[in-house]
Amino acid sequence: MALPGEDAACFSGFQAQYIKFCNGDTSVYIFTYAEEDFIRGSAQCLDDDALSRFDKILRSKWQEKMERGFFKYHLGELQTRILPGSRHFVAQLNIQRGALRRKPQEIQSIKQVFDPSQFNFNKIKSGEILFEIQREGHCRRCDFDYNGVICDKILFVINVSPLEFCHSLIVPYPELCLPQILTMDAIRIGIESVLLSSDPGFRVGFNSLGAFASVNHLHLHCYYLNHRLLLEGTPAVPLSPHHNFYFLPDFPPGFLFYTDGDDLERLVDRIWKITQVFVEKDIAHNMFITRGCQPDHHRCDTFLVRSGIRIVLWPRMSCFGAKEESAFNVALCELAGHLPFKNRKDFESTTEETVIQIIKKYLLPENQFFQLQSELLKVFDTQEAPSSV
Numbered sequence: 510m511a512l513p514g515e516d517a518a519c520f521s522g523f524q525a526q527y528i529k530f531c532n533g534d535t536s537v538y539i540f541t542y543a544e545e546d547f548i549r550g551s552a553q554c555l556d557d558d559a560l561s562r563f564d565k566i567l568r569s570k571w572q573e574k575m576e577r578g579f580f581k582y583h584l585g586e587l588q589t590r591i592l593p594g595s596r597h598f599v600a601q602l603n604i605q606r607g608a609l610r611r612k613p614q615e616i617q618s619i620k621q622v623f624d625p626s627q628f629n630f631n632k633i634k635s636g637e638i639l640f641e642i643q644r645e646g647h648c649r650r651c652d653f654d655y656n657g658v659i660c661d662k663i664l665f666v667i668n669v670s671p672l673e674f675c676h677s678l679i680v681p682y683p684e685l686c687l688p689q690i691l692t693m694d695a696i697r698i699g700i701e702s703v704l705l706s707s708d709p710g711f712r713v714g715f716n717s718l719g720a721f722a723s724v725n726h727l728h729l730h731c732y733y734l735n736h737r738l739l740l741e742g743t744p745a746v747p748l749s750p751h752h753n754f755y756f757l758p759d760f761p762p763g764f765l766f767y768t769d770g771d772d773l774e775r776l777v778d779r780i781w782k783i784t785q786v787f788v789e790k791d792i793a794h795n796m797f798i799t800r801g802c803q804p805d806h807h808r809c810d811t812f813l814v815r816s817g818i819r820i821v822l823w824p825r826m827s828c829f830g831a832k833e834e835s836a837f838n839v840a841l842c843e844l845a846g847h848l849p850f851k852n853r854k855d856f857e858s859t860t861e862e863t864v865i866q867i868i869k870k871y872l873l874p875e876n877q878f879f880q881l882q883s884e885l886l887k888v889f890d891t892q893e894a895p896s897s898v
Contacts, residue, residue, distance in 0.1 A: 592863030607851025719793030
């Protein structure tokens with residue numbers, strides 16, 4: 510059977526690892542959940558007793574891996590400063606990540622095919638796996654039977670060079686060797702992970718190829734950041750409110766979907782259709798998922814009520830070639846207002862104005878952005894797109 514992005518060597522290697530897990534040589538915890546586990550409404554996690562089951566598992570497993578030395582460095586409390594100005598950028602100093610993280614792969618195309626000779630998540634140590642996640646009664650779009658192995662795994666694994674507390678990677682169906690292009694199931698598990706958390710500081714994000722993704726193997730990032738970000742409450746302009754689709758005019762401009770947790774399958778399909786347009790047009794993009802306010806709120810005090818989930822998409826200029834480790838990389842965190850700095854000089858001296866000027870270099874020109882916006886609105890007038898993995 511042919512699999513999307515399949516490479517025989519890649520799959521056979523993962524198959525051997527999978528069978529090893531199944532034979533009991535390595536125990537992988539399976540976290541199961543149902544829709545009843547979703548935290549709807551305002552998430553207000555004030556102490557450990559209020560943590561959800563998902564939060565407790567993720568935190569305990571991640572801290573256990575930290576204590577056992579699976580990371581490249583010990584992540585303590587990060588030095589943090591809120592940059593003066595109206596944007597309230599959250600700057601954090603993480604020198605070790607800049608010095609010790611794995612060299613990013615060279616990316617030359619948004620549609621670059623998976624290369625099994627490069628690092629991928631089928632090559633990680635078994636001890637880096639936190640758990641497998643499964644939704645009870647959910648009919649996955651990706652249940653492939655390949656030589657007796659069912660390809661239905663969604664893994665949470667540690668990021669060995671963490672940028673914040675519990676920084677982990679969500680890896681859907683690693684055995685399929687899918688490239689770094691969003692699928693419907695990847696979007697779904699990203700949104701559902703935020704719904705499973707009772708901590709409003711839990712965030713999920715995605716970097717496409719050309720938008721500072723460092724590994725061409727499908728994955729999302731997740732971590733806790735217990736500082737408010739402006740995009741959680743910035744009012745948005747309705748584009749197609751019936752489809753929960755909005756324009757986010759505040760800097761940096763982007764597109765916003767909003768949900769209170771209902772009708773997720775339809776929402777996921779809409780988001781996927783938009784990202785498919787990006788891919789087809791070779792437009793790099795980033796996604797950020799977080800608790801936030803309703804997009805049409807007007808009163809300032811409603812910023813305090815993060816009653817739903819905001820999914821923000823930023824189409825942007827592509828950046829190809831290997832990352833320059835000393836550069837200020839504009840990826841999902843930076844666009845959301847979270848700035849991990851790799852050296853103390855920049856951390857202490859960078860101003861809000863400097864950050865804005867750096868980010869602007871990676872944004873689409875205004876005329877191109879609004880032309881794209883017009884084209885995206887036509888997406889909802891077309892027939893339902895065929896299902897994706």
